[in-house]
Structure formats: structure tokens, C-alpha cells
Amino acid sequence: MTKTFRRKLDLKSGRVDMSHGAGGRAMAELISSIFKDAFGNELLEQGNDQASFPTPAGGRMVMTTDGYVVSPIFFPGGDIGSLAVHGTVNDLAMAGAKPLYLSASYIIEEGFPLGDLKRIADSMGAAARAAGVMIITGDTKVVERGKADGVFISTAGVGVVPDGLALSGDRARPGDKLIVSGSMGDHGVAIMSSRENLTFETEILSDSAALNGLVETIVSAAGPHLRLMRDPTRGGLAATLNELAHQSDVGFRIVEDQIPIKRQVAAACELLGLDPLNVANEGKLVAVVAAEAAEMLVAAMRTHPLGVDAAIIGEAVEDDQHFVQMTTGFGGGRIVDWLAGEQLPRIC
Amino acid sequence: MKYVDEYRDGDRARDIAAAIAAEVRPDRSYALMEFCGGHTHAISRYGIEDLLPKNVRMIHGPGCPVCVLPIGRIDDAIRLAKRPEVTLCTYADLMRVPASGGLSLMKAKAAGSDIRMVYSSLDAIRIAEANPDRQVVFFAIGFETTTPPTAVALKTAEAKGLMNFSIFCNHVLTPVAMRAILDMPPTPDEPPIAIEGFVGPSHVSTIIGMEPYQVFARDYRKPVVIAGFEPLDVMYAILMLVRQVNEQRADVENQYIRAVRTEGNPVAIELCDEVFELRESFEWRGLGAVPKSALKLRDAFAFYDAEKRFTIETQPAEDNPACECGAILRGQKKPADCRLFGTVCTPETPTGACMVSSEGACAAHWTYGRFRTRQSDAGLRRTA
Numbered sequence: 001m002t003k004t005f006r007r008k009l010d011l012k013s014g015r016v017d018m019s020h021g022a023g024g025r026a027m028a029e030l031i032s033s034i035f036k037d038a039f040g041n042e043l044l045e046q047g048n049d050q051a052s053f054p055t056p057a058g059g060r061m062v063m064t065t066d067g068y069v070v071s072p073i074f075f076p077g078g079d080i081g082s083l084a085v086h087g088t089v090n091d092l093a094m095a096g097a098k099p100l101y102l103s104a105s106y107i108i109e110e111g112f113p114l115g116d117l118k119r120i121a122d123s124m125g126a127a128a129r130a131a132g133v134m135i136i137t138g139d140t141k142v143v144e145r146g147k148a149d150g151v152f153i154s155t156a157g158v159g160v161v162p163d164g165l166a167l168s169g170d171r172a173r174p175g176d177k178l179i180v181s182g183s184m185g186d187h188g189v190a191i192m193s194s195r196e197n198l199t200f201e202t203e204i205l206s207d208s209a210a211l212n213g214l215v216e217t218i219v220s221a222a223g224p225h226l227r228l229m230r231d232p233t234r235g236g237l238a239a240t241l242n243e244l245a246h247q248s249d250v251g252f253r254i255v256e257d258q259i260p261i262k263r264q265v266a267a268a269c270e271l272l273g274l275d276p277l278n279v280a281n282e283g284k285l286v287a288v289v290a291a292e293a294a295e296m297l298v299a300a301m302r303t304h305p306l307g308v309d310a311a312i313i314g315e316a317v318e319d320d321q322h323f324v325q326m327t328t329g330f331g332g333g334r335i336v337d338w339l340a341g342e343q344l345p346r347i348c
Numbered sequence: 349m350k351y352v353d354e355y356r357d358g359d360r361a362r363d364i365a366a367a368i369a370a371e372v373r374p375d376r377s378y379a380l381m382e383f384c385g386g387h388t389h390a391i392s393r394y395g396i397e398d399l400l401p402k403n404v405r406m407i408h409g410p411g412c413p414v415c416v417l418p419i420g421r422i423d424d425a426i427r428l429a430k431r432p433e434v435t436l437c438t439y440a441d442l443m444r445v446p447a448s449g450g451l452s453l454m455k456a457k458a459a460g461s462d463i464r465m466v467y468s469s470l471d472a473i474r475i476a477e478a479n480p481d482r483q484v485v486f487f488a489i490g491f492e493t494t495t496p497p498t499a500v501a502l503k504t505a506e507a508k509g510l511m512n513f514s515i516f517c518n519h520v521l522t523p524v525a526m527r528a529i530l531d532m533p534p535t536p537d538e539p540p541i542a543i544e545g546f547v548g549p550s551h552v553s554t555i556i557g558m559e560p561y562q563v564f565a566r567d568y569r570k571p572v573v574i575a576g577f578e579p580l581d582v583m584y585a586i587l588m589l590v591r592q593v594n595e596q597r598a599d600v601e602n603q604y605i606r607a608v609r610t611e612g613n614p615v616a617i618e619l620c621d622e623v624f625e626l627r628e629s630f631e632w633r634g635l636g637a638v639p640k641s642a643l644k645l646r647d648a649f650a651f652y653d654a655e656k657r658f659t660i661e662t663q664p665a666e667d668n669p670a671c672e673c674g675a676i677l678r679g680q681k682k683p684a685d686c687r688l689f690g691t692v693c694t695p696e697t698p699t700g701a702c703m704v705s706s707e708g709a710c711a712a713h714w715t716y717g718r719f720r721t722r723q724s725d726a727g728l729r730r731t732a
Contacts, residue, residue: 010450015455015458015459016458017454017455017457017458018454018457018458019444019454025696026696029696257358267352275393323718323719325719327395328393328394328395329356329358329394330356330358330361330362330394330395330396330399330579331361331395331398332394332395332396332397332398333395333398333719334392334393334394334395334716334717335716335717335718335719337714337715337716340444340694340695340706340711340715
């Protein structure tokens with residue numbers, strides 16, 4: 001496996017900066033150098049967004065946890081409450097699991113409006129019911145004004161995996177096809193459109209949605225041909241494909257013209273100097289499937305409301321450098337890389 | 349997208365590529381510099397390199413304001429931001445630029461300094477209005493494109509009577525830097541500079557027009573084509589340059605007729621003349637001290653000049669001696685020729701100017717094109 005030179009984290013005087021939470025390589029380094037070091041075990045080492053483990057009573061369970069610190073709290077197409085349910089349900093579903101139970105931990109800043117809190121909790125409850133999961137335990141903390149940004153929510157979730165299903169980020173093989181369930185970048189652009197100092201008019205709504213129903217369709221259609229699934233959240237499709245390439249020890253070749261991107265999303269990214277492939281999604285997934293099942297799987301996905309724009313965007317290839325290469329609309333080639341730190345608008 | 353898709357049409361790109369291939373002469377090479385990082389970005393992002401004949405070589409110039417800002421000026425900004433009364437407002441892509449002592453604005457922010465990312469100079473004005481008890485400093489940077497907005501911010505602050513707003517001015521000039529590249533004497537260990545034409549930045553020319561580039565055509569016999577930033581614009585400009593080279597012409601031509609006027613934008617030019625004057629000399633990363641290559645506030649606006657309000661005296665800071673940015677910016681070496689490239693120097697850990705912003709030559713090659721020069725564990729495996 002190729003190594004590139006990495007400067008070690010400066011544990012003596014270094015500090016966490018925003019790039020460590022942006023879903024790019026800096027965050028991967030932080031997790032690897034601090035958390036994996038401290039917690040190290042074989043389940044964590046698999047590097048998935050959830051862990052799958054056998055239960056003493058037989059069968060396999062899946063567990064995940066996530067924190068939600070989105071700003072603004074209410075955004076076009078959703079809010080932090082429904083997002084917290086969707087994100088956690090999706091992390092479970094990506095292992096092919098049936099999500100069952102969630103926890104909800106609220107950290108609330110002193111002065112936060114009770115009406116907003118009620119609205120968030122109601123939205124969270126509605127999202128859980130719609131996804132067929134129950135929020136069965138929780139925790140509430142209030143911190144002094146200035147020590148949080150309104151409200152933060154942490155969730156954990158558990159689910160069960162059907163017998164015989166073993167999906168993991170290390171299972172992509174050269175020749176496998178890469179499928180996305182729909183258009184890229186909707187959530188990130190919806191969030192940015194309502195950020196302070198950056199307000200612009202767009203009809204784009206967040207794609208925040210629970211994907212467990214679509215996953216059932218995929219698992220049932222693809223059966224043993226299905227290698228893995230992952231939801232391309234922070235860091236967008238680019239980060240997800242780079243993660244998977246490293247986990248599976250392959251490269252990917254994708255075709256720019258095949259990747260569904262809404263015109264409004266492309267326009268907003270153009271305006272801000274961002275790449276839609278780096279922009280977050282909250283209701284989309286990437287599936288890697290054996291080539292012979294790809295067309296059939298796309299057809300099946302398109303029968304589900306959350307998969308109508310599903311498309312084959314490329315394939316896994318042998319590549320010890322784990323490059324994600326893209327054929328541009330021009331017919332040229334380029335890499336689709338991880339973000340270096342946060343995606344930042346350019347000056348000019 | 350109207351007015352965008354038309355300039356990203358793959359079929360048109362292949363047509364222009366075929367026209368370039370038909371016109372280049374197989375017995376010679378064409379070394380063309382795209383001065384501006386925006387063009388570098390477009391070339392890399394759309395894989396234009398793959399569509400060009402092998403003997404058309406694009407050289408990535410120093411036209412990225414983030415890349416060429418010397419370490420000492422970032423140090424100044426960090427010192428400013430550390431002052432308890434100061435809120436420093438900066439364009440976002442300056443945040444990660446490495447300063448002395450392993451610092452950056454992002455790290456200074458993490459350590460407690462009040463540093464805000466802004467999307468326009470007027471955002472800084474709004475922050476100053478909303479925080480009358482803070483000294484708000486706008487970290488102004490950029491070529492001729494971003495200079496007028498800084499002047500507008502100053503005039504707005506003046507009109508509003510804002511007492512807590514000032515500008516840390518780092519605006520630099522395109523034609524002067526192009527001239528500095530051409531005037532640079534060869535060194536024993538670097539090949540001579542062989543630039544046969546320039547792709548000129550259209551956004552700069554929307555302000556300054558065409559005239560400032562005549563010197564390159566007239567005195568240096570180098571053709572210049574002012575080009576837009578869409579990939580088809582760049583390709584068409586390359587075709588125009590190839591034709592000029594073949595015809596042994598050296599003219600300043602305008603590919604970007606949809607926005608650039610010969611005279612530029614007289615209102616913006618006048619405003620900038622009112623607010624700014626030339627610095628005697630300014631340090632550029634990769635180019636060294638270049639006389640009359642940057643702007644400062646005129647004395648009449650000294651009140652808004654952060655360098656005077658906070659008595660800033662820039663201390664020189666050395667770049668890594670192994671860094672080849674200078675030769676890369678001058679077109680004498682390619683990113684992968686630098687032994688720091690992809691080892692010590694990556695976008696996460698930039699050492700030199702060209703890796704600092706996504707528009708730099710090395711960052712663009714790393715982010716979009718490094719599959720052309722693959723790496724091995726031991727370091728770079730150079731491929732032709």
C-alpha cells in the first residue's frame with residue numbers, strides 16, 4: 001500500500017482546527033492518530049460508519065453513533081432533528097441492517113428558545129416514526145450561553161442484519177460497478193443557501209431522508225452481488241470514493257457526464273467556487289455491485305422514490321495508488337481527490 | 349446553466365483540440381504560460397492537458413494571490429489577529445496558508461484569535477458596524493480584480509464614518525509580475541525561461557483593459573491572448589496563441605470579447621487611482637522582491653491603513669530552501685520535479701507557494717493531475 005509522507009499530529013502544542021472536522025484527509029488523520037490509537041480493536045479498524053458484530057443469541061447486530069452540529073438549525077428541506085434521525089438510520093442501513101432503536105442526547109445552550117426545541121423534537125419524532133425506528137433513550141444537558149451554538153444532538157442507533165449479508169467498505173473488487181442513488185450535493189447547497197452572510201435564492205431543498213426503505217429494495221434486488229453501500233455525507237462523493245478506494249485497495253474510474261447533479265446545485269457551486277463532488281448529501285447512497293448485476297440493480301432502484309435518478313457512474317479498477325480518476329465532460333482525465341481541510345471558496 | 353454550459357461543451361472542445369492539432373507544427377514546441385491560477389484550475393479540472401498535442405506545453409504562472417503572498421505578510425496578519433482588540437476579516441482561502449513557526453490563520457483562530465472568513469470586502473464593513481467596540485481589519489489581497497472592491501469598502505467606511513475599520517493592503521499587479529518573470533536572469537542549474545506566449549487573465553482585463561499588455565507584444569515579442577476562465581475559453585486562447593506563434597506575430601488579442609473592453613473599466617481604474625499608490629517594492633513568494641509590483645493606501649487614507657494604525661513592520665521569513673516554487677513559477681521546472689512535491693509538501697502540509705491554494709501549480713497537479721506522475725513508497729517515480 002502506498003504511503004505518502006504525513007506530518008505527525010503535534011500533540012504537545014497543536015490544536016484542533018476546523019479542518020479536523022470537515023470530512024477530508026485531516027479528519028481521517030485525526031481519527032487514525034488519536035481515536036483508533038486509543039480505542040484500537042478489530043471492529044473499529046474496519047473503518048466503516050457503523051460496526052457489525054455477532055450477538056450471543058445468534059445473528060448480527062449493527063451499532064453506530066453520530067453528532068449533529070449543523071448551522072443553521074432549520075434549513076430548506078429539513079432541520080437538525082430530522083437530520084439526526086436520517087443520518088443515524090442511514091449509517092445503520094448502509095450495512096444492510098434493519099434499523100430498530102435510536103438514542104437522542106441533547107446539548108442545549110442557555111437561552112435557546114423553547115419553541116424551537118419543541119419544533120426540533122417533534123420533527124425528530126416524526127422522522128423516526130416515518131423511518132420505522134423508535135427513540136428509546138436520551139439525555140439532556142444545558143450549557144452556559146456561549147458554550148454551544150444553540151443545540152447539538154448526538155444519536156446512537158442499533159439494528160439487525162439479515163442472515164447471510166456481509167457488507168463492508170473493503171469488499172469492492174476491480175470490475176465492480178459504482179452506482180449512486182441520485183443527484184449529488186443537494187444537502188450541502190441547501191445548507192449554504194441559508195447560511196448567514198451567504199444567503200442566495202435557490203429552490204434546492206436538502207435531500208435529508210431515511211434510506212432504509214431503498215436499502216431493502218437494493219438488498220433484495222442485488223442479493224449476493226452487492227458488495228457495499230455508503231452514504232456520501234460530509235466530504236461528498238469525492239471523500240466517500242477515496243475512503244472506499246483505500247479500504248478496498250482498489251481505484252475507481254468515474255465518468256463526469258454520468259454523475260447526476262441538479263442544474264441549480266451546479267450553478268450554486270459555480271458561484272461559490274465549490275466542487276459539487278465535495279458537497280455533502282444526507283439522503284443519497286453509493287453502492288458497489290458486481291458488474292453483471294449493475295443494470296438490473298439500477299432498474300430496481302429506480303422503482304423506489306429515493307432512487308429514481310439512480311445511475312451507474314463508473315467502476316472499480318486495479319490501482320495500488322487508490323486514485324479516483326474521472327473522465328471529464330471534455331474527454332480529459334483528472335483525479336477526484338479528498339478535500340484538503342475544509343472546502344473554502346476561492347478569492348477569484 | 350445559461351452562459352456556462354456553452355463554454356463546457358465536450359464536442360466543441362474536441363473540435364478546438366482538432367484545430368490546435370492541425371495547426372501545431374510537429375517540428376517545434378509551444379511553451380505557453382497561463383499566468384493566472386484560475387486558468388490553471390480550469391486546465392487541470394477539465395483535463396485539458398489530455399486534449400493538447402504533446403508539443404504544446406502549458407506552464408503554470410504565479411497568478412494566484414494566495415500563493416505569492418510572502419510568509420512575512422501572513423505573520424503580520426497573525427500578529428494583528430492576536431491583538432485582543434482586533435477582529436481580522438479574511439477571504440477563506442488564506443486561512444490555511446502556512447506562516448512562520450508552523451502557524452496559519454486557521455491555527456491562530458483555533459488558538460483563540462478573532463478571525464472571520466468573509467466572502468466580500470463589504471462583509472467586513474458589516475462586521476465593523478455590528479461590533480463598534482472591536483477594531484476590524486480587512487486582510488485585502490488579490491490582483492487587479494479584487495482591488496476595486498477593497499477601494500469600495502474604504503469609501504463605504506469613510507461615508508459611514510466608521511472609526512473601527514482598517515485595511516491591511518496586499519494587492520498586487522499582474523503585468524509587473526509577468527515582466528518580472530521575463531526579466532529573470534537564467535541560473536546555472538535551471539534551464540532558461542522559454543515562454544512563447546501568455547494566456548492573460550480576463551477578469552484582470554475587465555478592470556485594466558488590454559493596453560498594459562502591449563509592452564509584452566511590443567518589447568518582448570510575446571503574444572498575449574486575454575482569455576476567459578471557462579475551459580473552452582482557455583482552449584480557444586491556446587489556438588489563438590499557436591496561430592500567432594506560427595505566423596511569427598506578437599499581438600495582444602482578446603478572446604473574452606463578451607466582457608473585456610480595450611479600455612477596461614474606467615470607473616474602477618479611477619477609483620483605484622484615488623485610493624491606492626504603488627509600493628516601491630513588494631516581496632513575492634517565488635519571485636523575490638519585485639519593484640512597483642504592489643499597492644498601498646495613499647496618505648490621504650492613512651486613517652484606514654492597518655499598517656499605520658497598528659505599526660506593522662514586516663519581517664522577512666525564509667521559504668524552505670529545498671522548495672522549487674521559484675523555478676516552477678517561472679516555468680523552468682514542473683511540480684513533480686521538486687523533491688518536496690507529494691512527500692513533505694502536500695495540500696494538507698503545504699511548504700511552498702505553489703501548493704498553498706488550490707489554484708497553485710503544484711496544488712492543481714496534486715489535486716487533479718498526479719495520476720500522470722505516479723508516486724512510489726520511496727518518493728516520486730518520475731514518468732515522462
